[in-house]
Amino acid sequence: MSEEIRVRFAPSPTGFLHIGGARTALFNWLYARHNSGKFVLRIEDTDKERSTDEYIDAIIEGMKWLDLDADEGPFRQTDRFDIYKGYIDKLVAEGKAYYCYCSPEELDAKRKEAMKQGKALKYDGKCRDLDKPVEGVKPVVRFRMPHEGQTTVEDLIKGNVSFDNEQLDDLIIARSDGTPTYNLTVVVDDVDMKITHVIRGDDHLNNTPRQTQIYEALGYKVPKFAHLPMILGADKARLSKRHGATSVMAYYEMGYLPDALINYLVRLGWSYGDQEVFTKDELVEYFSFENVGKAASIFNPEKLLWLNAQYIMNSSSEKLGELVMPFLVKDGTVKEGQEIDMAWLAKAIDTLKERSKTLLELAESLRYYISEDVEFDEKAKAKFLNDNSRDMLVELKDGLTAISDFTTEEIEKLFNSIIEKHEVKLGKLAQPVRVALTGGTQSPGIFEVIDVLGKEKTVNRLERAIQSI
RNA sequence: GGUCCCAUCGUCUAGUGGCCUAGGACGCUGGCCUCUCACGCCGGAAACACGGGUUCGAGUCCCGUUGGGAUCACCA
Numbered sequence: 167m168s169e170e171i172r173v174r175f176a177p178s179p180t181g182f183l184h185i186g187g188a189r190t191a192l193f194n195w196l197y198a199r200h201n202s203g204k205f206v207l208r209i210e211d212t213d214k215e216r217s218t219d220e221y222i223d224a225i226i227e228g229m230k231w232l233d234l235d236a237d238e239g240p241f242r243q244t245d246r247f248d249i250y251k252g253y254i255d256k257l258v259a260e261g262k263a264y265y266c267y268c269s270p271e272e273l274d275a276k277r278k279e280a281m282k283q284g285k286a287l288k289y290d291g292k293c294r295d296l297d298k299p300v301e302g303v304k305p306v307v308r309f310r311m312p313h314e315g316q317t318t319v320e321d322l323i324k325g326n327v328s329f330d331n332e333q334l335d336d337l338i339i340a341r342s343d344g345t346p347t348y349n350l351t352v353v354v355d356d357v358d359m360k361i362t363h364v365i366r367g368d369d370h371l372n373n374t375p376r377q378t379q380i381y382e383a384l385g386y387k388v389p390k391f392a393h394l395p396m397i398l399g400a401d402k403a404r405l406s407k408r409h410g411a412t413s414v415m416a417y418y419e420m421g422y423l424p425d426a427l428i429n430y431l432v433r434l435g436w437s438y439g440d441q442e443v444f445t446k447d448e449l450v451e452y453f454s455f456e457n458v459g460k461a462a463s464i465f466n467p468e469k470l471l472w473l474n475a476q477y478i479m480n481s482s483s484e485k486l487g488e489l490v491m492p493f494l495v496k497d498g499t500v501k502e503g504q505e506i507d508m509a510w511l512a513k514a515i516d517t518l519k520e521r522s523k524t525l526l527e528l529a530e531s532l533r534y535y536i537s538e539d540v541e542f543d544e545k546a547k548a549k550f551l552n553d554n555s556r557d558m559l560v561e562l563k564d565g566l567t568a569i570s571d572f573t574t575e576e577i578e579k580l581f582n583s584i585i586e587k588h589e590v591k592l593g594k595l596a597q598p599v600r601v602a603l604t605g606g607t608q609s610p611g612i613f614e615v616i617d618v619l620g621k622e623k624t625v626n627r628l629e630r631a632i633q634s635i
Numbered sequence: 636g637g638u639c640c641c642a643u644c645g646u647c648u649a650g651u652g653g654c655c656u657a658g659g660a661c662g663c664u665g666g667c668c669u670c671u672c673a674c675g676c677c678g679g680a681a682a683c684a685c686g687g688g689u690u691c692g693a694g695u696c697c698c699g700u701u702g703g704g705a706u707c708a709c710c711a
Contacts, residue, residue, distance in 0.1 A: 520674045
């Protein structure tokens, strides 16, 4: 019997959950679900200077929105300092790590010098063989890296990657205040949490041989690795605020559906033949590292927008009604405490969902259905609400008022009789009506709009438009 | 600069030596549909970075060049 697959997402709470982190979390989640394994969330907050509880909450909020549910955690490394301490002491006792008394300033100066001379920026090993402590200096602990041979990382995505051990320097595993650093904690935790596959961004690939050495010094089996290619901005630089929104929750605010973001993100680096749109179940079923590419990819907001439109189009109007409510409340279309008939809202959304790329757009369009009055677009009013259309609008208003059976069929008959009488095409009447009812020149089919609005609102708005001429 | 990774349309990608006259998707674009806007449908422009090998045959394998990225903290 094979061992259970266990993966983890291990963000550092020094910022919000961003696009890159979300993609890493997603691939971990997919791998766990595909293999019926476990997905662990671990917060790497050993850097107390930069980590905050707010960011921990923000990361959890982002994952919750994306519905990337963890099976275990969140674990916090700051709760585990005793564990790391034990391992650090053990390493020192066995001579696999040593105290280093060099000051940060001294190290910095050496780095700059090395940079100037174009040499490798590597710790020179000054304290490596020191036999007694330096008085009055709080030392850091350094891991004693081997200087000879090679370390090969077996990566599920990149293949075998070899590094000369000569390259590896004696990295710091404990700060002078005794707190552990990343390269130690990540190894200890992955061992302790029985992580079988380390799936992370390929910016970690260069760290991997160092970590491999630590695994071996501790006497543990190294897990499997899968280093995901980076997500870059349009200028091929690392994705940052300059490239637009990078925080996952910003996409919530812009009216994106979580599944659309997921679908977009998964196709950045992964593919399944020519398929573009996937359900979550399909993703779980199809996901495999064999189909993960090696090259970095560029974040393309247009394609995400298109996917979001697809997801909106294919969502039920009832569900969209629920999702769009917060946006309606936020922009004031729906007042605090105002009752909205959700069945009616769904009917309104039926007419709008194939012309809304985001929930924000949907909310905006919904305004002319929900609000009492509509504001006329100046140019539209000038072009369509004028003496040319006035008579037809009056006839329509009177005709609609007189209709007892307010059905689309009857309404269409009325429209036809008016345009026949005036010898014009439907557009000549439909556009002025559209402006009268929605305030602008773009909307769903005019009969759909009237149907959603109902008799009273339709007649009132026509009256108001006529008065404005 | 050292080390490591990477390289198919503008972008995401299919391609695992002959099925490639290189396929799909976004975007762009011409048309159809039509009461507007969308949706949808039909069509178009658009790529194997370059140079050497290996092979009967290379987008696919190897080497080099070029280009891009990552990393080199008492950050993770």
